[in-house]
Amino acid sequence: MKKIIVALALLLPVFNAANVLADEVTVANVELSGSLGYYDADDSQVNDYGTMFGTGIGINFSDSWAVLLEYSALAYDAEIGIDDVPAIKYHMTSYHYLPLGYDFSLYGVWGIGEEKREELGETITDTQGHYGVGIRYRVNKNWAIRTDVRDFYNFDSNFHEPALTMTLAFRPGKGDGR
Numbered sequence: 001m002k003k004i005i006v007a008l009a010l011l012l013p014v015f016n017a018a019n020v021l022a023d024e025v026t027v028a029n030v031e032l033s034g035s036l037g038y039y040d041a042d043d044s045q046v047n048d049y050g051t052m053f054g055t056g057i058g059i060n061f062s063d064s065w066a067v068l069l070e071y072s073a074l075a076y077d078a079e080i081g082i083d084d085v086p087a088i089k090y091h092m093t094s095y096h097y098l099p100l101g102y103d104f105s106l107y108g109v110w111g112i113g114e115e116k117r118e119e120l121g122e123t124i125t126d127t128q129g130h131y132g133v134g135i136r137y138r139v140n141k142n143w144a145i146r147t148d149v150r151d152f153y154n155f156d157s158n159f160h161e162p163a164l165t166m167t168l169a170f171r172p173g174k175g176d177g178r
Contacts, residue, residue, distance in 0.1 A: 029171055031058050031066065037165030039074050050074040060171060066095040087117035103138040109148055126154040141175030
């Protein structure tokens with residue numbers, strides 16, 4: 001199963017590159033982002049929910065396509081009376097933006113990565129896939145605000161975890177070229 005997931009992760013940038021070839025490229029540049037979110041763990045797990053803080057770095061291939069490497073840190077509130085359960089996530093994430101006008105875009109997001117957490121003195125690592133939808137607002141050529149809802153699926157533990165995030169994204173230099 002892990003071999004399939006690794007292969008899909010490696011194909012993700014290839015898929016995006018192929019789609020970008022059909023899309024007009026205005027400016028391909030780096031994006032830096034910071035995010036805040038709410039994460040709800042599966043009810044069958046030891047933990048319940050938590051606040052998530054994240055950061056990302058990636059490339060905007062065009063106005064429609066981007067790939068980011070994302071890191072998130074969170075602490076679940078434990079239901080069984082132990083201290084908060086710390087966790088970290090690493091993901092490669094693809095974004096596809098569909099313009100709505102007036103600097104707004106609807107987008108789809110999907111990716112793959114892993115989560116590591118400490119539960120009852122044991123380190124647990126889960127391979128995760130995620131997908132979701134969101135809305136982006138371009139504040140100006142360098143700054144954008146995104147908010148989305150995602151479902152994280154843990155392949156190793158076989159459970160779903162929804163997340164709601166708000167992200168502040170910065171594109172240095174000429175920004176999106178507009």
